[in-house]
Amino acid sequence: MTTTLTKEAAPGPVEEPVLRKPPTRKRLVPYWLLLPGILWLLVFFALPLVYQASTSVQTGSLEEGFQVTWHFQTYVDAFTEYWPQLLRSLLYAGTATALCLLLGYPLAYLIAFKAGRWRNLLLVLVIAPFFTSFLIRTLAWKTILADDSLVVDALNALHVLDVTSWLGWTEGERVLATPMAVVCGLTYNFLPFMILPLYTSLERIDGRLHEAAQDLYASPATTFRKVTFPLSMPGVVSGTLLTFIPASGDYVNAELLGSTDTKMIGNVIQSQFLRVLDYPTAAALSFILMAIVLLMVTVYIRKAGTEDLV
Amino acid sequence: MSWIRKNLVVIAGLLTLAYMILPNVVVMVFSFNKPNGRFNYSWQQFSLDAWKDPCGVADMCESLTLSLQLAAWSTVGAVVLGTMIAFALVRYRFRARGAINSLIFLPMAMPEVVMAASLLTLFLNMGIELGFWTVLIAHIMFCLSFVVTAVKARVMSMDPRLEEAARDLYAGPAQTFLRVTLPIAAPGIAAGALLAFALSFDDFIITNFNAGSTVTFPMFVWGSAQRGTPVQINVIGTAMFVLAVLMVVAGQIITNRRKKTATA
Amino acid sequence: MTDKTTGGDVRLTGISKTYGSFTAVHPLDLTIPQGSFFALLGASGCGKTTTLRMIAGLEDPSSGTVFLGDRDVTDLPPYKRPVNTVFQSYALFPHMDISENIAFGLRRRGIKSVKKQVDDMLELVQLGDKARHKPHQLSGGQQQRVAVARALINHPQVLLLDEPLGALDLKLRRQMQLELKRIQTEVGITFVHVTHDQEEAMTMADQVAVMNGGRVEQLGAPADLYENPRTTFVANFLGTSNLIEAEVVETGSEVVVTAGGGRLRVPGDRCTDAVRQGGKLLVGVRPEKISLTHADDAGAIADGRNQVTGRIADSSFIGVSTQYVVNSPAGAELQVYEQNIERDARLRPGAEVVLHWNPAHTFGLDATQDIDAGVETVEDAS
Numbered sequence: 001m002t003t004t005l006t007k008e009a010a011p012g013p014v015e016e017p018v019l020r021k022p023p024t025r026k027r028l029v030p031y032w033l034l035l036p037g038i039l040w041l042l043v044f045f046a047l048p049l050v051y052q053a054s055t056s057v058q059t060g061s062l063e064e065g066f067q068v069t070w071h072f073q074t075y076v077d078a079f080t081e082y083w084p085q086l087l088r089s090l091l092y093a094g095t096a097t098a099l100c101l102l103l104g105y106p107l108a109y110l111i112a113f114k115a116g117r118w119r120n121l122l123l124v125l126v127i128a129p130f131f132t133s134f135l136i137r138t139l140a141w142k143t144i145l146a147d148d149s150l151v152v153d154a155l156n157a158l159h160v161l162d163v164t165s166w167l168g169w170t171e172g173e174r175v176l177a178t179p180m181a182v183v184c185g186l187t188y189n190f191l192p193f194m195i196l197p198l199y200t201s202l203e204r205i206d207g208r209l210h211e212a213a214q215d216l217y218a219s220p221a222t223t224f225r226k227v228t229f230p231l232s233m234p235g236v237v238s239g240t241l242l243t244f245i246p247a248s249g250d251y252v253n254a255e256l257l258g259s260t261d262t263k264m265i266g267n268v269i270q271s272q273f274l275r276v277l278d279y280p281t282a283a284a285l286s287f288i289l290m291a292i293v294l295l296m297v298t299v300y301i302r303k304a305g306t307e308d309l310v
Numbered sequence: 311m312s313w314i315r316k317n318l319v320v321i322a323g324l325l326t327l328a329y330m331i332l333p334n335v336v337v338m339v340f341s342f343n344k345p346n347g348r349f350n351y352s353w354q355q356f357s358l359d360a361w362k363d364p365c366g367v368a369d370m371c372e373s374l375t376l377s378l379q380l381a382a383w384s385t386v387g388a389v390v391l392g393t394m395i396a397f398a399l400v401r402y403r404f405r406a407r408g409a410i411n412s413l414i415f416l417p418m419a420m421p422e423v424v425m426a427a428s429l430l431t432l433f434l435n436m437g438i439e440l441g442f443w444t445v446l447i448a449h450i451m452f453c454l455s456f457v458v459t460a461v462k463a464r465v466m467s468m469d470p471r472l473e474e475a476a477r478d479l480y481a482g483p484a485q486t487f488l489r490v491t492l493p494i495a496a497p498g499i500a501a502g503a504l505l506a507f508a509l510s511f512d513d514f515i516i517t518n519f520n521a522g523s524t525v526t527f528p529m530f531v532w533g534s535a536q537r538g539t540p541v542q543i544n545v546i547g548t549a550m551f552v553l554a555v556l557m558v559v560a561g562q563i564i565t566n567r568r569k570k571t572a573t574a
Numbered sequence: 575m576t577d578k579t580t581g582g583d584v585r586l587t588g589i590s591k592t593y594g595s596f597t598a599v600h601p602l603d604l605t606i607p608q609g610s611f612f613a614l615l616g617a618s619g620c621g622k623t624t625t626l627r628m629i630a631g632l633e634d635p636s637s638g639t640v641f642l643g644d645r646d647v648t649d650l651p652p653y654k655r656p657v658n659t660v661f662q663s664y665a666l667f668p669h670m671d672i673s674e675n676i677a678f679g680l681r682r683r684g685i686k687s688v689k690k691q692v693d694d695m696l697e698l699v700q701l702g703d704k705a706r707h708k709p710h711q712l713s714g715g716q717q718q719r720v721a722v723a724r725a726l727i728n729h730p731q732v733l734l735l736d737e738p739l740g741a742l743d744l745k746l747r748r749q750m751q752l753e754l755k756r757i758q759t760e761v762g763i764t765f766v767h768v769t770h771d772q773e774e775a776m777t778m779a780d781q782v783a784v785m786n787g788g789r790v791e792q793l794g795a796p797a798d799l800y801e802n803p804r805t806t807f808v809a810n811f812l813g814t815s816n817l818i819e820a821e822v823v824e825t826g827s828e829v830v831v832t833a834g835g836g837r838l839r840v841p842g843d844r845c846t847d848a849v850r851q852g853g854k855l856l857v858g859v860r861p862e863k864i865s866l867t868h869a870d871d872a873g874a875i876a877d878g879r880n881q882v883t884g885r886i887a888d889s890s891f892i893g894v895s896t897q898y899v900v901n902s903p904a905g906a907e908l909q910v911y912e913q914n915i916e917r918d919a920r921l922r923p924g925a926e927v928v929l930h931w932n933p934a935h936t937f938g939l940d941a942t943q944d945i946d947a948g949v950e951t952v953e954d955a956s
Contacts, residue, residue, distance in 0.1 A: 033402075051432045106323040124558050132551045251515070269423050270518075273427050273430065273519065
């Protein structure tokens, strides 16, 4: 039929093959794709941090201008003066995150495994509040938690407020302008950020794993503890991060639902920057907050053993 | 009692849902209120006044328009830049990948107030006048990472052989991108765009720092929380909520119908 | 040499591909005759797919040249080569329906009226009623046919098939093998087929190149490769071979060797060139060439046949044949396939037997090679 056959390439004197290089233009493609976006982040995200670092060690006044004097004392002063707000921020954000996980997990679980044909509707209901500005919704909490509102009256009648005021979370028969109101607002605002990642990772779990676990003598509770929860860890990690990080720097809830006793570090930074115009202190406080959050996030991610945030 | 135990998850889940929906219900109910004073915090009497004249409050609808414009442009900017980055990250090998990944991750791991303050420092130091443009710059910046994440997830699950098939079938680079890559990556890009739009439209903290005298809708609401809350705010909030839910439902119906005709 | 025009041959000269320090394909010369059904056969990672992708233009060779006929296409991008590919797992465009998928190539070349051709093509692959369906609504076999149609409609000079049947179940695979062969005969285009399935390669191809570790081990017609393997890899990878380590006693037109105390004869022209007195040789024989006789009847075996004694270790009834594993002093675990015509009830595990075969069916291989090269292990069986 055919006579053309091959020989294996030159077994004798090894000819050094002439290597072709891919054209330079092709090798540069990824850099061109990255350039505009990365430049944007460098100029408007990274560079501002550098500017702020420099601002934080400046001294001076608005009238006479600020000079870099390597005045690290600002950090010490800022920390000494505002550590209560800083601590409060971490406490509130931490509590809100824990509450989000506690409240969000059952709902995410419900949507992922028990909702059946209601699944899409429930998902829409979780996302829908986003479409009303979060400020408007936070203001609604002012109505819900107002003195003599239905909710507060009910809590009073059930003597819940007696317990919470004894704990220092509320004051007398008031909920508004107390730590509880602020934490409640934070929890509310960031719940969807907890539920959606949780749902995503729960939904990926093969339903047959539950059957397999139960087939292997695990009770429903054990199945959850040994199978479902470990498999939903990526969702738990990203959910807690997406909740804790923004909550720690928030000042809207503290401003609208709290009082002067519930000011968070965000409120301080905001007023130092926009009202007091003490830029070095504000910059130093931002850096302290950033350092604490990044440190906590890094440790947390290491412990949880995942690299993906979202 | 055993019924409760059996359905504990369902009950707990629905309670959470109620907690999440409650404020929206309040917003809706109070859009029909006729408050006594300047603040719309307690129920007085039923009225349709605000619905009849939603733009009756000075500057509110202007701020709304501004916010919509800002959100639209931020979305365009973030989607274009973010999609390019996502493709580069998934499809190519290059130097400094780790550093670039961190640069994209960090804005999402940074409290907003830190980014807001530092960006303001930059603008002040550079002597740039605050306003529409500074807000747009800021919005594109913080939406970018979210778009990258959304698009990246989609592109990663895309079979690179599809593009090879297109090139094999006489489609040049541009044709391949337009006819194959883009349509298949579209759901990821759409998800990123939606996210960017929502983030930009609803952003308050970063905007508040960098807007100067420009007033976006969230800033208008913030201001009115100090001065007095017009009922129209609730009207806008309710209208957007209803509109969004209707759009989602309509979209669902359309896809369902398409699926049916496709299998028929 | 041949009256066939060589104008459309695919010629690879000195082509190679390296990734960093890893060499996927060593410099390789290969000519694929026009109109042939050519198979590149090898285990995964042997470089067969890389070779195919270099022909398609999807991979830039690190060295060497690709010729289509007399044209050097090495620097042409894939969309400028008159070559089309049927991808592994098909790579059908999920957002287009079947007819849009098939028309894709024609449209990109600016051909406006494609309906007739698309319909003809759908007819050829027997999917006329599925034109408006989306790929995910089709079965694996149907998707496979769409992938073939999408490539063939462009009348490429060469059709490249990258493990096109890998995702199908066994029965459908057999069916599609015949189907592809039919289409190839019908359209007369050169098919280059990459596969790890030796049976598939032998059923379909006129020519098979067996690849291993980035090199072509041997090339030839399927029967030739099977009967005259030149390396242990080919002997083991194509079907099963019994390889026995032996010592050369006599050379010449008939080579005589000793193994496990017995003498075996091998035709000289079926031995490796390096045969010399006192040297080693790997003697090979295919399992189906061997006959099995109970030791009690050893006297009835005709003279002049190669003989090896042994004991049956295992036997399994397959239906058309019975497969025996025999331990012998010449080599452990020799395979024997006996047709089920007249079964000897005494041939059970534990029975002493004599294995015997016609010396003409024996081949000799260079003993310096790995005797187990190319033996399919459980992990790569698929």
